[in-house]
Amino acid sequence: MSTFGSLATAASGLAAARAGIDVTGQNIANAGTAGYTRQRVTQSSVPAVQTGFVRGTAALAGQGVSVDGIARLGSLTLDAGLRTATGASSWAQTRATALSTLEAGLQEPGKNGLSAKLDAFWSSWGDLAAHPDDPGAASSVIAAASIVASTLASGSEAVDDQWSTVRTTTSTQVGQLNDAAAQVADLNGRIRSTLASGGSANELLDQRDQLTQQIAGLAGGTVRANTDGTVDVLLGGNPLVQGTTASSVTLDGGTRLTDGQPVTLRWTSGSESTVTLDGGSIGGALSLLAPASGGTGGPLAEASAAYDRVATRLAATVNAEHAKGTTASGTTGAPFFSVGAGTGAAQALSVVPTDGGGLATRNASGQLDDSFADALSRLGTAAGGADSTWATFVAGVGSASRTAASESTLTGLALTSARTQQQSGAGVDLDEENVNLLSYQHAYQGAARVLTAVDEMLDTLINRVGLVGRG
Numbered sequence: 001m002s003t004f005g006s007l008a009t010a011a012s013g014l015a016a017a018r019a020g021i022d023v024t025g026q027n028i029a030n031a032g033t034a035g036y037t038r039q040r041v042t043q044s045s046v047p048a049v050q051t052g053f054v055r056g057t058a059a060l061a062g063q064g065v066s067v068d069g070i071a072r073l074g075s076l077t078l079d080a081g082l083r084t085a086t087g088a089s090s091w092a093q094t095r096a097t098a099l100s101t102l103e104a105g106l107q108e109p110g111k112n113g114l115s116a117k118l119d120a121f122w123s124s125w126g127d128l129a130a131h132p133d134d135p136g137a138a139s140s141v142i143a144a145a146s147i148v149a150s151t152l153a154s155g156s157e158a159v160d161d162q163w164s165t166v167r168t169t170t171s172t173q174v175g176q177l178n179d180a181a182a183q184v185a186d187l188n189g190r191i192r193s194t195l196a197s198g199g200s201a202n203e204l205l206d207q208r209d210q211l212t213q214q215i216a217g218l219a220g221g222t223v224r225a226n227t228d229g230t231v232d233v234l235l236g237g238n239p240l241v242q243g244t245t246a247s248s249v250t251l252d253g254g255t256r257l258t259d260g261q262p263v264t265l266r267w268t269s270g271s272e273s274t275v276t277l278d279g280g281s282i283g284g285a286l287s288l289l290a291p292a293s294g295g296t297g298g299p300l301a302e303a304s305a306a307y308d309r310v311a312t313r314l315a316a317t318v319n320a321e322h323a324k325g326t327t328a329s330g331t332t333g334a335p336f337f338s339v340g341a342g343t344g345a346a347q348a349l350s351v352v353p354t355d356g357g358g359l360a361t362r363n364a365s366g367q368l369d370d371s372f373a374d375a376l377s378r379l380g381t382a383a384g385g386a387d388s389t390w391a392t393f394v395a396g397v398g399s400a401s402r403t404a405a406s407e408s409t410l411t412g413l414a415l416t417s418a419r420t421q422q423q424s425g426a427g428v429d430l431d432e433e434n435v436n437l438l439s440y441q442h443a444y445q446g447a448a449r450v451l452t453a454v455d456e457m458l459d460t461l462i463n464r465v466g467l468v469g470r471g
Contacts, residue, residue: 006454012064013447016043019067020440024433031428035210037074038428039202043067072202074209076225078422083213085418087220087279089411094284095299096408098166099401102303105158108394114155114310115394117148118380118387125377128361129370138356141373145336145351148314156307156346163257163289163300170285171251174265177218177240177282178248180211181233185246187211188230192244195229215240219265220279236276238267249275254291257304258344263289299400306393307346314386315339315349317379325360325372327353334360 020041030036046063107113121144128137187208194201212223212233221235226243233241240247248268254261263286265275277283290298292305315337322336336359340348353359363369380387 007451007458009062009064010447010451010454012046012066013450014444016041016065016067017440017444017447019043019070021437021444023070024437024440027428027433028430028437031430031433035206035213036428037072037202037206037209037426038433040071040073041067042069042071070200070202072205074205074426075422078418078425079209080223082415082418082422083216083223084220084279085411085415086213087216087283089408089415090217090281091220091279091284092404092408092411094281095288096401096404098162098285098288099299099397099404101162102159102299103397103401105155105162106394106397114148114151114390115387117144117151118314118390120144121148122377122380125373128359129373129377132361132368132370132373135356138359138361141359142351142353142355149311149337149349149351152307152311152314152346152349156304156311156344159300159304159307160257163304166285166288166300167251167255167263170263170282170289173218173282173285174249174251177215178246180214180218181240181246181248184208184211184215184231184233184241185244188241189244191229201229216280218280219275219277219282221277236278238275257301260291262291295396299397303393303397304344304346306389308344310386310390310393311345311349312339313384313389315345317382317385318376321372321376321379322360324375325369326362326364326366327360328357328362330366332360332364334358336360 023039023041027038043065046066048062108115110116121141124137124141124144128134128141131137187204191201191204191208194204208231212231215221215233219235219240221233221240224232224234226232230243231241232239232243235249238247240249247270249265250268251263252266253259253263265277265282265286266272267275277286288298288300290301292298292301295302315335318337319335323333326332327334335352338348338350338352339345340350360372361368361370379385382388
């Protein structure tokens, strides 16, 4: 290599060190940027050029260093694990939150729960049995019954409202899913073009990874990398994003709980088939919105059905006993509760008597008889009655809520672990970057010293050789 070639070697060292300083500075600047993946300069030594004949020696030094690119220090395996953990955690968290809300709405155990209202109702019948001629005791029965009916109605309405809220939120999330898919398809095109032209697409890759992470949180799915730098995003084995093309999905089915229609996610093109989800908040919400199915359906629809069962059972048992007595007007067989048509039994339940004269407190001969009120007061402990039906439902909700909370905790811990592992490789460590910065700084200074030394050698060779002995 000529002395002039040494200048090029030193200059390449300066360029490589400068590139390293630039990339390290980029890492430090983005240490707090969400989704940023740290980068490193990739470089390789430039070999010597063999000329075939070299006077004096065949040993030649290389020609410096080549900056080959800027590598992104992420892990496809860890990224995939983080997406899987995100989808599972989002699914579990959605269910746990909804079931916790449902359980809290029952207000059991407590003075505002239905159990306490039923106890007061049965107790009022006991007071009436002790004082069948007391108008105040009769009024207390009607008041307690009205409270039970309103508690059932408000509880059922709260479940309906919660169902509608979950569906509205899910519809919004479906829109977010479609937007994210469209952005991934757009970034696929930009990344492919950038890589094809030899540029660095690291920041674009970071943006795309954040979007695929968002998609995983919404709907689970998998990501498949392609050789041209693009990725495909699959939901249930079908492509949501394929290269630069994005498909879309829509929420279909009932818009109210009382519709009784299943809510499904389906593709908007092709066969418009149902989308199968394996995780994500949308998947969790769809499981919540499922219709009732004998106790194994969606928890919200099952809760609504349970309220109706309690109301129906309450009306049936009370009416059966009440019909055995006679009212003050001489009516036998009069109902105590009425269940209207067209809506759920819980929301349609009402008290028929408006005053003590409508209560069946007399026998067939018209005399006051405490046996009817006494029989009604004991219905609270009857097997298969409204109280036991309600208790079974409350226990089921509590068990489901605890199970969902436990699953949410476990998947949350798994997500934290996956994120920690992913960040251990992709995250910026400021201590490490400071060490790298000093290393590149010293490399730059060293290359500059080499450049200075070669420059001085050339100055001696060009300007001073041949001056000795001149007069």
